[in-house]
Amino acid sequence: MALDAVRKTFEKEGIANRIIELDESSATVADAAKALHTEEARIAKSMSFLVDDQVNIIVMAGDVKIDNHKYKEYFHKKAKMVPFNEVEQLTSHPAGGVCSFALPSNVNVYLDRSLKRFKTVFPACGSRNSAIELNISELEHYSSNVQDWVDVTKLA
Numbered sequence: 001m002a003l004d005a006v007r008k009t010f011e012k013e014g015i016a017n018r019i020i021e022l023d024e025s026s027a028t029v030a031d032a033a034k035a036l037h038t039e040e041a042r043i044a045k046s047m048s049f050l051v052d053d054q055v056n057i058i059v060m061a062g063d064v065k066i067d068n069h070k071y072k073e074y075f076h077k078k079a080k081m082v083p084f085n086e087v088e089q090l091t092s093h094p095a096g097g098v099c100s101f102a103l104p105s106n107v108n109v110y111l112d113r114s115l116k117r118f119k120t121v122f123p124a125c126g127s128r129n130s131a132i133e134l135n136i137s138e139l140e141h142y143s144s145n146v147q148d149w150v151d152v153t154k155l156a
Contacts, residue, residue, distance in 0.1 A: 002093040002126030005102040010125075010132075013142060020122075020131045027096030027128040029062040036122050036131055044115060044123035044139065046098045048082040048091050048107075051075050055082060055090045059100050059123060059143070060112035064153035071152045096128040100143035109143045110150045 003019075010016040026032035033040040043062035048055060056075075058066070071079040087095040092104055100109045100123060115121055115136060122131045123139065140146055 002088075002097060002102065003130055004126075005092065006099065006126040006130075009102045010142070015132070015138075015142070018132050019125050020133070021127075022129045022131070025096070025128055026124065026131055032122060032124070032131060033062065035129075038122060042118050042121050044121040044134075046100055046123060048087055048098055049075075050080050050082055051077050055107045056110060056147075057091065057098065057100055057103070057107060058110045058112055058150070058152065059115065059139070060153050061114035061118070061121070063156055064112070064114045065156045067152060067154040070154070074150055074152055093124075093126050094128060097124050097126050097130065099124040099126055100139070100146075102126060103144035105145065108145050108147045110147055110152075111140060111143065112153050113149055113151045114153050115139065116149075 022035045024035050026035050029040050029043045032043045041063035046057050046059045120133050120135050
C-alpha cells in the first residue's frame with residue numbers, strides 16, 4: 001500500500017507521526033479541505049501527466065488548474081493526463097491519493113508556484129484518506145525526484 005511506503009519514508013525522516021489519517025475521504029480537493037478544516041486552496045493536489053513516456057507529477061494549490069498555454073510553453077507538449085486506470089501502476093499511488101512522496105525513481109515531480117503563497121499546505125500521503133501538513137520548504141525537501149518549481153497553472 002502506498003501509504004505504508006510514504007510512512008516508511010517519513011519514519012526515516014522523523015516525521016511519520018505527522019501523517020493525518022482521516023475517517024472520511026480526502027480524495028478530492030473539496031473532500032480534503034472539509035476533512036482537514038482548511039480552505040481548498042491550501043490542499044496541495046498532485047496531478048500526473050505524461051510527456052512522451054515520462055510520468056510527471058505536478059503539485060499545485062487546490063484552487064488552480066493547468067494553464068494549457070503555460071504548460072506547453074514549459075514542457076513543449078500539450079498537457080496529457082495519465083489515464084485514470086493507469087495512475088496507480090505508473091505512480092505507485094492510487095488516484096485520489098497521488099502525492100509527491102515515495103515515488104518510483106522514474107517519476108519526476110514539479111512544484112507549482114501557486115503553492116508559495118501559503119505558509120503550510122496539505123498534500124496527500126499515498127491514500128484517499130491521508131494528508132500531512134508541511135511548510136513549503138518541507139514539501140520541497142521531502143518530495144521525491146523534484147525537478148523544478150514551475151508556473152503552469154491559473155486560478156480555476
